[in-house]
Every structure is written in structure tokens, then in C-alpha cells.
Amino acid sequence: MTYEERLQNVSVLGAAGKMGSGILLLTAVEMADLSLLPENKGKSFVLNAIDVSPEGLSGLMKYLRDQVRKVAEKKTVWLRKVYADRDDLVENYEIIDEYIFDVLNVVRPVTTMSAAYSSNLIFEAVSENRALKVKLLTDIDTNNGNSPWYFTNTSSVPIGLIEKEANLEGRVIGFHFYNPPAVQRLVELIKTDKTTEDVIEFAHKYAKKLRKIIVPSNDFAGFIGNGHFMRDALHGMKEAETLASEKDMPLYKAIYMINKITQDYLVRPMGIFQLIDYVGIDVVQFILGVMNPFVDDEELHSDLLDKMMLQGVKGGQKSSGAQKDGFLKYKGSRVTSIWDIHKQTYVDIDQFKDECDEILGDLPDSVVAWKSIVRNKKKDDILTAFFNDLKSSDALGSVTAVNYGRRSKAIGEKLVADAVADEIDHVNTVMLTGFFHAYGPVNNFFE
Amino acid sequence: MRRKVYMTGGYNTVSMGTGRSEFHPKKPRPGLEHYIEEAGKGTLAQIGGAENVDEGVIGNFMAARFNKQANLPGFMPTIDEKLQWKPAISVEGACGSGGLALMSGIKSVLAETGEVVLALGVEVQNTVKAIYGADILAGAGWYKNRKNGHAYFFPGQFSDRAGAYYEKVGYDRARAGMKQWFINAMENARLDETAQEHQNKVPNLSALYDKLKPNGAAFVDNLSVLDCSKVSDGASAIAICSEDGLKKIGVDKKNAVEVVGFAQVIRNITNFPTDLTEVETIKKAAHQAMADAGVTIDQIGTIETHDCFSIAGVLATEALGLAKNGEGCDYVAAGNTARGGAMPMNTTGGLIGWGHPTGATGVHQAVTIWQQLTGKAGKAQIEMPKDRPYGMTINMGGDDVTVIAIVYKQG
Incomplete structure (x- = not known):
């Protein structure tokens, strides 16, 4: 599976939270940017924003709209090139509005976990509760036939334990953003003894596209x-x-x-x-x-x-x-x-x-x-x-x-x-x- | 000219925007009506009040989009209720709108439909972020060129001009001239309290300019922000009078400037410039205005020229005949256009230093020339040589499309 294919169906768990919303924003922008490349025209990119709180998801969409506008305003020079073939988009504001729509159009806010059953990549940013994390990942992995990869944002739980208890052998990595993810450039990357090279390579590429600085940490609680x-x-x-x-x-x-x-x-x-x-x-x-x-x-x-x-x-x-x-x-x-x-x-x-x-x-x-x-x-x-x-x-x-x-x-x-x-x-x-x-x-x- | 025409009672509001310490992008600011009122009142106070005014004219470019406001003549009575029931019009020619307001006033006086005309220019641009302001200002070009234009449309146009000029004369030579143009603008602006860069305290302007190199990935290929005029809120006003008008308002001729020649020239907006390294329309307008006045460039002591970008200032020196074709950069780099140089230009900072409230700029230029020729320029005052008593303004709308040139002398 290529980098693009991996990112064609992604889920973020805890998407309305402080960390989850930032991860969702960065990932939505990355996915939308991929979808706008000529070679990806016609392919679908789906990002499930999963959270237990409907109010939180409603707030998330507003947060996304405001943040994506800021992102778009900073890269309008590039966006004009991306939308060069769209004769109906002439002025900067039209192009920026279209881009905001295209990013939001990738996102599917949902309160049901089953949305993640068809994803290839799952970001976990629920509260720092080991049992909860294990329960959710186990549920998804049992029902998802794609053998998806799991990126957990935990700042303290050892990744190896999550891997073992949720039975995710080699398919999980700690990808720890700092707060707020949209601004902070640091990501702590924590692999387990079993994390596969494919997962690590993807994590590095994804971090680079997001302009993050990766620091490797070993798998000890707290990192x-x-x-x-x-x-x-x-x-x-x-x-x-x-x-x-x-x-x-x-x-x-x-x-x-x-x-x-x-x-x-x-x-x-x-x-x-x-x-x-x-x-x-x-x-x-x-x-x-x-x-x-x-x-x-x-x-x-x-x-x-x-x-x-x-x-x-x-x-x-x-x-x-x-x-x-x-x-x-x-x-x-x-x-x-x-x-x-x-x-x-x-x-x-x-x-x-x-x-x-x-x-x-x-x-x-x-x-x-x-x-x-x-x-x-x-x-x-x-x-x-x-x-x-x-x-x-x-x-x-x-x-x-x-x-x-x-x-x-x-x-x-x-x-x-x-x-x-x-x-x-x-x-x-x-x-x-x-x-x-x-x-x-x-x-x-x-x- | 069939009648003598004078200007007096000039007034500038502060040019508000980045650079002014009191400017906060996220805090509420005065609107269009505030600037019209302040500038209008400023001039009325010097000409005996609104009862002396026969007509009003407002130059403005894009209030319809920046401020969602058209029908600007209706604002005249907000300056003074005595202007109600009097004639007023608004005129538009992009960044040449202010110059067109002057032209309109001059023509009214020549046509004897008015003895005293209140001419005002205004623009309030900080209502939107620069990336959206670029859309609005792009209206000064042909709309069919917008799609293929740069995100920052006008900087893109003049970046192309700068790029062509770099090809023609060499990058370093060209940049040396543009740098000196920027330095002059800042140094002159520091002397005028209403200038947007009045509070500029950068100790080494040359080092700053060298450090901030053009970067096409972030802005445009061949210009940095230091090569650009400001995004400004501001208004300027001046009274345009006949000889009788001056008597009526009780202003001595010595405190007025006489308009001795003018020209207004336009170029087909749907065509690209024939040569990117020349400002053809400026050239024609300036030479026609001088011919109209019966003066040559050697008799002119100071010029306000439309430096929306530093490259436009450099190219203007060639169009005016001050420098040979391709040598304007050297002419500026040698200090000739600085306030102590052979031909002081833009002595209160011009569009890069004083500011560029687009629709007001043409009027602001006239106010500066009036100040300089009547000794009212305060700290920015230059000494006018006796054998070169004339001043000139050159106001440009779009990419060398709508140009107004006016020659003045003390009344």
C-alpha cells in the first residue's frame, strides 16, 4: 500500500478533543492536498472524525473551518496553481473558499466506532486511559479486515502494552504530538520491539509532510x-x-x-x-x-x-x-x-x-x-x-x-x-x- | 489656460496601517466616513468654511468592495451640513482616482461652473486581509487577466516589470537603485507626522533591504515587501479655486499653488505594456503636462511620482528624462532623487513611505507639492531652487493605464 493509499481512509478517535482536533486538522489538510494532485483526481479520501460527543464534533467542524482558512491564506500562491484549471475560481477568496470546502469535504464527523472498520490508518487520541485505549483498538481490529495501522498519541502508556493487549503485533506506533498539534513542531516517535519498518517509514514521511520534527523515544512510560x-x-x-x-x-x-x-x-x-x-x-x-x-x-x-x-x-x-x-x-x-x-x-x-x-x-x-x-x-x-x-x-x-x-x-x-x-x-x-x-x-x- | 486655477488649503489625515504604532489589525478602527470628514473639515477650516464651496468631488477606487459602500457624493454633507443641496460627484480610475478628482476640480473651475471646488481622495483598505485586498486591487487591471495573474496580482505585475529590468540592466545595478528608492522613502516619511512610516526607527535601512531578498515561494519573484507601497487607510483634501475663488475664501496667492499645466492620458487596459521596462503612459502624460505648462524638466524643483513599487519610481526617472533609458537605477542609487539630491522626489515618503490609501494618493501628492511650494512642509520642507520653481505630480492608476500629471508653481 502506498503512502497515498494508506491515507485514503483514516480515522481519528477522540477527534473533538484538544489533541484529536489538532491531529484531525493536520491530517485533513494533508489528505485534501493529496486529493488535489492531478494523479489523484477521482480518488476518494475519507477521514472519519470519531468522538463520543456530538457537541464536540459540532465545535470541531467550526474549528476546522476557521483553521483551514488560515492555512489556505498562507498558501494561496500554491492554491492558485492547484485550481488553475477551474475557470470558475478567479479571485483569491473564491479559491480559498473552495479549498476550505475541499478539506472539510474529506471529514466525516461521526459518533459511532464502526466508521473506523474500513480505515487503513487509525489515530488514537482518546483520554489517557490504558483500558479504554485497549478496548477501542481491540474492537476496531476485530472488525476491520484491512489489518490497519494504529498511531497512538498517548503521552504516557507504554506502546508495547497496548500492542500486546489489543493484539496489534507490529502495527502500532507511538506518534506523540505536543499541544497544540497544529502549532507545536515536535513529535515523539515510539516504536515497539515489533513495529514494522513499513509503519516507521510511513510515520517519518507523514511527519515530514506535516513539517514536524521527530524525536525517537524508547518505550518507557512517559517517554x-x-x-x-x-x-x-x-x-x-x-x-x-x-x-x-x-x-x-x-x-x-x-x-x-x-x-x-x-x-x-x-x-x-x-x-x-x-x-x-x-x-x-x-x-x-x-x-x-x-x-x-x-x-x-x-x-x-x-x-x-x-x-x-x-x-x-x-x-x-x-x-x-x-x-x-x-x-x-x-x-x-x-x-x-x-x-x-x-x-x-x-x-x-x-x-x-x-x-x-x-x-x-x-x-x-x-x-x-x-x-x-x-x-x-x-x-x-x-x-x-x-x-x-x-x-x-x-x-x-x-x-x-x-x-x-x-x-x-x-x-x-x-x-x-x-x-x-x-x-x-x-x-x-x-x-x-x-x-x-x-x-x-x-x-x-x-x- | 483660459483661466487661472489654484490649489490651497491642503490637508492629510494620518496614513493608517502597519508601521503606525496605533494600528492594531484586530481592533476596530475608524471607517470611511471618519476619513472623509476629517480631511474635508481640515480643508474647510483653511478656506472660510463650507459656504464658500461651490462643488465637491471625491476620488475613490474601491469603497464598493473594501467598505461595501458606493454613492460617495452623499458623504459630502457629513463633512459639513452646508454642503447639502450642492453638487458633488465621485470619480474612479483605480489608484489614479485622486488625480482624477483633481482633474475634475480643475475642469469645473475652467468651465466656470464653480469658483471653489473641494477635492477629496479617500480609501480605507485595512478592512480585509492583504490576500483578499489583492483581489480587490486587481480590479485596476483587466478582469480577464485575473485568473492567470498572481495571488498578489499587482505586486505580480510589477514583479514582472522588475524581472524584465533586471534582465536589461543587471540584477545588482537594478536592486541598488530600488534600495536607494526605499531608503529615501523611509527617511522622508520620518519627517512627516502623518506618514505611515513616520515612526520608522530601523537603524540600518540598507542592511534591512539587503537581508529581505525577493522570495517567490512566499510572495513574488522579483520584489520584497520593502519594494511595495503600504496598505493604508487615509484621506487627503485640497481646495481648487479660480482667482475670484481665492479672493472669496480670503487666501493670499502666496499661500496657494497655481496649476500651470496638466495632462491626463490613458492606455488600453486590455493590452499588456509594449515594453515592461518602460512606463509609456507616465512618459506621455508628464511630457504633455510640461508642454502644456511651457516648462522643461530643468525648471522643475521637486516631483511627486507614483511609486506603488520601487521599480515604478526608478522607471519614472527614465520616463521623465532625468536618466537615460536603462540608467534610472544608477540615477537613483547616486542619490539624485533624495531630498538633498538634484531632483528631490516624494519628499514626504511617497507611496512606499507616506502610504498609499489608493483613492487618496493623487490628492496627497498635490497636498505635498502645495506644502513644499508654499513653505508649509514643516520638518519635511526642502529648499526650492529659485531657477526651478515648479513642482509636478504624477498619479497612476493600474499598470501604467490611467495617468494624471500636473505642473504647479507658487501662486
Whole structure:
């Protein structure tokens, strides 16, 4: 089966979800672009958007329409060539409208799983529930006579287990997009011991057509991305708790301080608590739960997260993409207050910010903002200068930041030692492209 | 001319669009009516009010599509209610619409149907994204050529002209001239508060131009965005008067410019240009206008020419006879068209620097010449040589299709 043939009938499971909708968009565009090639005229391309929620599918179609317009506006020069033989399409807007129709025309929104029974390729992007994933894939594979390939977007469940339990020998691969898939360029590719060369080759070609950067990860729960982030997050929460008890201060103040250190001192796009909120406290707790049974030498668990969940504070994002309140409370993208786990209320940052900043001490003058440096070609030199100043400072903020940087490096090195990643470069690439860090965690800045 | 014709009381709104710090593509902005009102009021305030106006004319290209609005003469009374029940018309000749508004006013004064005509040009283009604006502006070409044209139709047309010019004179030579044209535009625009590039602070314009090379995959083959005029919202207005009209509004001749010659020439829109490296219609219009005025190019001290693209500016220097055929690029690269050069051109930034609210541009050019010849150009003021007291405007609609050239001197 050729690349084109494989993509003539595809299903996305969980198509209305955050990840599923992005995967659906990218795949629909790729399939429509194939259908518009002269050699593919007359062939049918079908993409089943499968989800349990009719409302979600309705929202998905609107999302697709808006997103495909943006895609089309960026490639109108090419589209004019594609539709050159259509005398009825003259102006850009007519061509763009036709393209939107052609992409949407590939998509079949459905709530029944049976649509996937005739697909050649199935993307799985349902919730991070191993039993559910296995149940759905088993059902499809039992009823589908094409021996389809399965691309799972799981960020934590070992692919080999899914393969074994759903009896998919060699026909499954982890194809882990980052959120949001339409924007983030990173894809973690996780093959099992049995994944066939055909599947791997197709995955590479498909990723290339979507302009994604592939980083191979080995089949350990959490893979590289969550393997690093989850441990980094656990370290951040532990640091906050330690700081609170050492300084005998309320935890919310320590959370403010660690969040500030991980953002401003470590020159990251957001602080660690903001990142946990972004991913979702519930999601982090869940993924830790999925990963924990597979690791022997550490306990991937946080009582603090459990408490937050019990108090109903979950973070995550609204369907509009706006941030929900979690450890931190937001007004737009601005943090206004921090959750007090004892009084179960948010405390305005202005009430304690100055006091906490004074405890942290001054940031060296050489401090740089993540935004100003992330695309700077000389960022290594600039960061070296700043981090050297951090190392020579004995202010609490600086010392904590340097230790944090070292811990982050150790996590990265352990991923290689544990054979989750084949090489240091893979760890760094994941954090640079998937988490938008300005520098990889495995570096010499903090030595 | 059978009667003397003057222009005075020029006014420009800000040319709004990318480049202005107050411009946000996603936030609501003033509409067509705001610009008409502001520019109209700006001129009325200098000519003793609306009661002195006999007629109105609005130059506009595509409000019917950019703003879903036609019948623009009906907006005249929104400037001042005293314009109600007076005659007004609108005129269209693509990006030459503003020039046609001037022509209409001049003809009314010559025909003695009006002593004071309020001439206004307006366009509000930021209502749509550039990719859709390209469709609308493509109306300046022949509709039958649209299907085979570029997504960005007009940049595509002038990219072809630039490509032919590269063939003729060599890429580096041509680009050196176009680069200097761009640099002059930015430097001049910085001196005019209403210019779209007024706040431009790029320290090294030359390096920026060199860095941004034409890229056909993303835009057009032979031009970068720096070679292009702006997408602009804006309006300009000026009063066109007889000698009696000037007396009526109480403006001294010294504060007016006299129209000493003009020409309006069109080329068959269904034909392609005979030679892509020449702007034939500009050439004919400019020479006819100078002949009409009885002046030669050596007597002209400053020119506003229609640089919708840098290549159009370079080609205009050849059409005007300032440079020999194929040497316009060298002429511009040597600094001759800069504000301190032998022939200062587009002294408030032109279409690339000041901005290009398409239907307003012809009027904006007249306002700039009026400012320069009467000493009202503020920081952008150049010194007019005594032996070259004339100014000229050249306004072009489409790809060298509808051209209006006017020669002026201080009144």
C-alpha cells in the first residue's frame, strides 16, 4: 500500500478533543492536498472524525473551518496553481473558499466506532486511559479486515502494552504530538520491539509532510517529554514545600517564589507551577499515576496534587484556549494570586510579592527575558554570562535556581541512563521544541 | 489656460496601517466616513468654511468592495451640513482616482461652473486581509487577466516589470537603485507626522533591504515587501479655486499653488505594456503636462511620482528624462532623487513611505507639492531652487493605464 493509499481512509478517535482536533486538522489538510494532485483526481479520501460527543464534533467542524482558512491564506500562491484549471475560481477568496470546502469535504464527523472498520490508518487520541485505549483498538481490529495501522498519541502508556493487549503485533506506533498539534513542531516517535519498518517509514514521511520534527523515544512510560517534565514538576513542588517549612512561611508564598525562580531565574517560558496549571493538575496527577507502576527506583507521586484535586482546583484550559485557575489565578495571561491550600482561597500576589522578592534577593543585572533570547543566535553566550552571575551570587533565589538547573540536568541524564532516550541530544531537542525552552536541560551552565 | 486655477488649503489625515504604532489589525478602527470628514473639515477650516464651496468631488477606487459602500457624493454633507443641496460627484480610475478628482476640480473651475471646488481622495483598505485586498486591487487591471495573474496580482505585475529590468540592466545595478528608492522613502516619511512610516526607527535601512531578498515561494519573484507601497487607510483634501475663488475664501496667492499645466492620458487596459521596462503612459502624460505648462524638466524643483513599487519610481526617472533609458537605477542609487539630491522626489515618503490609501494618493501628492511650494512642509520642507520653481505630480492608476500629471508653481 502506498503512502497515498494508506491515507485514503483514516480515522481519528477522540477527534473533538484538544489533541484529536489538532491531529484531525493536520491530517485533513494533508489528505485534501493529496486529493488535489492531478494523479489523484477521482480518488476518494475519507477521514472519519470519531468522538463520543456530538457537541464536540459540532465545535470541531467550526474549528476546522476557521483553521483551514488560515492555512489556505498562507498558501494561496500554491492554491492558485492547484485550481488553475477551474475557470470558475478567479479571485483569491473564491479559491480559498473552495479549498476550505475541499478539506472539510474529506471529514466525516461521526459518533459511532464502526466508521473506523474500513480505515487503513487509525489515530488514537482518546483520554489517557490504558483500558479504554485497549478496548477501542481491540474492537476496531476485530472488525476491520484491512489489518490497519494504529498511531497512538498517548503521552504516557507504554506502546508495547497496548500492542500486546489489543493484539496489534507490529502495527502500532507511538506518534506523540505536543499541544497544540497544529502549532507545536515536535513529535515523539515510539516504536515497539515489533513495529514494522513499513509503519516507521510511513510515520517519518507523514511527519515530514506535516513539517514536524521527530524525536525517537524508547518505550518507557512517559517517554522523554513527560519523563522530564513530570520529574521536573515533582522537584518544583518539593522545593516549594521545603522552602515553606525552612522559612516557616505559608506554602502559597513558596509557590510564588519557586514559580518565579523557574521562570525568571532559569529563563523559561513559564514557571513550573504555571506549566502544571497549563497542562492541568488533573492531567499531571493522572500521567504520574500511569508512569509510577513502571518505575522501580523512584516514587512518581505528589500528595500536593492529590490535595489540590480534592479541593477541586484543576487548572487546564477552557475550550477557548484560556487558562483555568490552578495553583495560580490568571487574568488574561497575568498571574494575579496564588492558591492557599489551608484556607482554600486565592491570595492576592500584591499582598506578599515584595516580601518574597526580598527573601529571594536581587537578580543579577545580566538577567535576560526568555522572550528576548529564545531566538537569539548568541543566546549561549548571553546565558553563560547570566548563569555565571547566578552561580557567584549567594542570594537564596540564585542558589535555588542553580540547584534547580542541576536537578533538571540530572533528570535529563537519567533518561539516557535508563535508556528512555538514546542520546542527550534527543532530550534537549524535546525540551527545546516541545516545551519551548531556550536551552536544553543537559548543559554545562550550572557546573 | 483660459483661466487661472489654484490649489490651497491642503490637508492629510494620518496614513493608517502597519508601521503606525496605533494600528492594531484586530481592533476596530475608524471607517470611511471618519476619513472623509476629517480631511474635508481640515480643508474647510483653511478656506472660510463650507459656504464658500461651490462643488465637491471625491476620488475613490474601491469603497464598493473594501467598505461595501458606493454613492460617495452623499458623504459630502457629513463633512459639513452646508454642503447639502450642492453638487458633488465621485470619480474612479483605480489608484489614479485622486488625480482624477483633481482633474475634475480643475475642469469645473475652467468651465466656470464653480469658483471653489473641494477635492477629496479617500480609501480605507485595512478592512480585509492583504490576500483578499489583492483581489480587490486587481480590479485596476483587466478582469480577464485575473485568473492567470498572481495571488498578489499587482505586486505580480510589477514583479514582472522588475524581472524584465533586471534582465536589461543587471540584477545588482537594478536592486541598488530600488534600495536607494526605499531608503529615501523611509527617511522622508520620518519627517512627516502623518506618514505611515513616520515612526520608522530601523537603524540600518540598507542592511534591512539587503537581508529581505525577493522570495517567490512566499510572495513574488522579483520584489520584497520593502519594494511595495503600504496598505493604508487615509484621506487627503485640497481646495481648487479660480482667482475670484481665492479672493472669496480670503487666501493670499502666496499661500496657494497655481496649476500651470496638466495632462491626463490613458492606455488600453486590455493590452499588456509594449515594453515592461518602460512606463509609456507616465512618459506621455508628464511630457504633455510640461508642454502644456511651457516648462522643461530643468525648471522643475521637486516631483511627486507614483511609486506603488520601487521599480515604478526608478522607471519614472527614465520616463521623465532625468536618466537615460536603462540608467534610472544608477540615477537613483547616486542619490539624485533624495531630498538633498538634484531632483528631490516624494519628499514626504511617497507611496512606499507616506502610504498609499489608493483613492487618496493623487490628492496627497498635490497636498505635498502645495506644502513644499508654499513653505508649509514643516520638518519635511526642502529648499526650492529659485531657477526651478515648479513642482509636478504624477498619479497612476493600474499598470501604467490611467495617468494624471500636473505642473504647479507658487501662486
